[in-house]
Amino acid sequence: MVRILTAAVLTLVVCLPMQAQADEVLEAIEQAVTLYKQGDYTGAAGNLDYASQLVRQQKGGQLESFLPEALSGWTAADTQSSSMGAMFMGGVSAERSYRKDDGDGRVKVAIFTDSPMLQPMMMMFSNPMIVASSGAKLETHAGQRAIVDYVPGENRGEIRVVVDNSILVTVEGQHVEKVDLVAYLEAIDFQAFSNLQ
Structure with missing residues (x-):
């Protein structure tokens, strides 16, 4: 023992x-x-x-170090991270919020690892019919397969990416264009995730 x-x-x-x-x-x-x-x-x-x-x-x-800086015309809040033990189903996350300087636009980028949310996300990526039935679309951005759920009439949406079957990245926003969400996704250095221990 x-x-x-x-x-x-x-x-x-x-x-x-x-x-x-x-x-x-x-x-x-x-x-x-x-x-x-x-x-x-x-x-x-x-x-x-x-x-x-x-x-x-x-x-x-x-x-937190993987969260992007504010893009031009935006202001970033401080980064935040949290960790939950096995008692709360585990998971480590970090997030950062961004606000558009000339309007009501809001974006939040979050990164999750060791999370119970990964399994259902991976199922969605492996079954396009599940994605389609939810009203979202499978697209490729920043060299990553992404689930994009954007509502043009309401100017809100979310992009989700799973990296190496172990990291979930989400970019969500309100009062924004889809290009804003994509821009924040592309500001993430996905290759640097290989250094995560």
């Missing part, structure tokens, strides 16, 4: 970015090992849960 716990701890440590070494994540893991050896399984599990949450928060910070 100790070997299993040690292997899990080592796996978690190896997956951490280098700058995360020797920080409170490792302290929580080391405390978990100590408590486990003392027979305090509840305390050990609690510390491992805490370490996992800290790692998810770090990953959320990584996702």
